[in-house]
Amino acid sequence: xxxxxxxxxxxEPVLIGSVGAAAVAALHFxxxxxxxxxxxxxxxxxxxxxxxxCGGLRAVNDLTNGNVIAAVSSNAFAVALVxxxxxxxxxxxxxxxxxxxxxxxFTLSPPVVTGLLVVMAVFxxxxxxxxxxxxxx
Numbered sequence: 001x002x003x004x005x006x007x008x009x010x011x012e013p014v015l016i017g018s019v020g021a022a023a024v025a026a027l028h029f030x031x032x033x034x035x036x037x038x039x040x041x042x043x044x045x046x047x048x049x050x051x052x053x054c055g056g057l058r059a060v061n062d063l064t065n066g067n068v069i070a071a072v073s074s075n076a077f078a079v080a081l082v083x084x085x086x087x088x089x090x091x092x093x094x095x096x097x098x099x100x101x102x103x104x105x106f107t108l109s110p111p112v113v114t115g116l117l118v119v120m121a122v123f124x125x126x127x128x129x130x131x132x133x134x135x136x137x
Contacts, residue, residue, distance in 0.1 A: 009101055013093045016105065020089070030065035032057035052077060052124030055137025074137050077123045 007072045024047035043051035060082060062071035071079050088106045095103035127135035 006099070009096045009099065013089065013096050013105070014022075017089060017093070020085075024060060024064060025058045027057055032061050041083075049128060050124075050137050052120045058137065071135070076135055077120060103110070 006056050038057055049107040056078035058072040059078040092105045126132035
């Protein structure tokens with residue numbers, strides 16, 4: 001494959017990887033553990049209960065500091081999501097490097113979206129129960 005073709009194939013993964021790296025760097029250097037440093041959760045403000053995403057920013061910050069246990073404690077769902085997206089991105093990048101123009105980062109079919117929403121809802125409810133209290137942010 002010509003050099004220009006390879007550059008074109010890698011443009012999208014490099015752009016998305018750069019945006020992801022910038023977001024992770026921002027979460028590393030501007031600590032979300034400091035109250036109000038990243039705003040507020042409207043769901044938490046209205047209901048007094050954490051949403052399934054609450055603690056996600058703190059979880060990413062903890063991961064960047066190498067504290068996996070604290071990250072899982074902040075938001076286990078976010079840790080699993082970050083890990084899944086990272087692995088999918090690496091696989092996508094490698095396939096593009098090998099010249100596979102059809103390779104995509106991930107595909108969200110309706111059943112996959114439904115499954116993710118169900119898992120997120122179950123996680124959100126479970127963390128509010130006495131058995132899942134250790135998952136509360």
